[in-house]
Amino acid sequence: MRKGVPDIQSVINRQYLGIEVMAGRDKQSEHQRKIQAEIESSGGLYYLARDFSTFRTWFNINTKHNESRKILRREYKFKSL
Numbered sequence: 001m002r003k004g005v006p007d008i009q010s011v012i013n014r015q016y017l018g019i020e021v022m023a024g025r026d027k028q029s030e031h032q033r034k035i036q037a038e039i040e041s042s043g044g045l046y047y048l049a050r051d052f053s054t055f056r057t058w059f060n061i062n063t064k065h066n067e068s069r070k071i072l073r074r075e076y077k078f079k080s081l
Contacts, residue, residue: 004031006039006046012063016044019055 006018018039020032028036028048036046045062049055 002035004029004033004035006032006035008049015063016042018044018046020046020048022048022050 007021008019010017010019016039018035020028020036022028039046047055047058
């Protein structure tokens, strides 16, 4: 595995999404910053997630298609069970 790869990776509506999960006082490493720059420069999305509600707001703003929102709602509902 390559150092700095996001914890969660997905492709939604043909767009790559990398999510790095941070807990407590975790900070982004140099490897993670490099990977973030690579992802964003190639048109992908990258997010440092510290909590789900903030991520959900960011996701809804940064994804343009309603299908993405349906996917997120379905995943959140599944995780809540």
